[in-house]
Amino acid sequence: MKLSFPFGVVMCAQGRGFTPREQGPRRGERQLMARPKKHGDEASKPVSFRLAESERLAYLAKCEAAGLSPSDFFRQCVLTNRTQIVARPKASADRNRLLFLVNKTSNNMNQLAYRANSDHLAGKLSEDKYEALIDNLELIARYLKATINHVD
Known part of the structure; x- marks a missing residue:
């Protein structure tokens, strides 16, 4: 059976005619189809938050x-x-600078406490000196926290 189309006759391998589909993109080509544009004030922008x-x-x-x-x-x-x-008030430049310095100081204090603890456990630092050092570090930490609350 032969079918006639405006662009010619199409026969399949078994000798039967068939209706060809419209030619799509060739291998390696992409067919671009535009999505219809949305009109109006439709919700199109996502907002997310964690809980x-x-x-x-x-x-x-x-x-x-x-x-x-x-x-x-x-x-x-x-x-x-x-x-x-x-709304929380924005932190001033002074407060930001103080927070930066407190963070740096806290890091150094943690290093001192770690070293004091390891030396105390190794027997290189006496119990009295160890307790005095830890007490001073805690006092400095309390002073720094109190200072943060009085800025601005």
């Missing part, structure tokens, strides 16, 4: 109690300003 398991369960319970999906519940709470958020 602890207990917070997640509480969030989902509130969503279910409100009869809304988690996305709709979040939109309603945030976009209609049904929440009250207390």
Whole structure:
């Protein structure tokens, strides 16, 4: 059986005719199909955040109690300003500098405590000197923490 098409006759190997499909891309070529453009104010940008398991369960319970999906519940709470958020004040340059110095100092203090502990266990540092050193390190740490609270 022979079929006639505008571009010629197509026969299969067994001698039967068939309807050819439209020619797609050749090997190594990609056929690009544009996705239809969305119009309007549709939700297209994802927003995500992490929650602890207990917070997640509480969030989902509130969503279910409100009869809304988690996305709709979040939109309603945030976009209609049904929440009250207390903004933290930005840290001043002085506070940032102090935090940097405290972090550096804490690192050095940890190194001193480690060395004192290993020397004490090896018998190179007496019990009295070891306790005095640890007490001084704790005093310095308390002083640094107190200083952070009084900046700004």
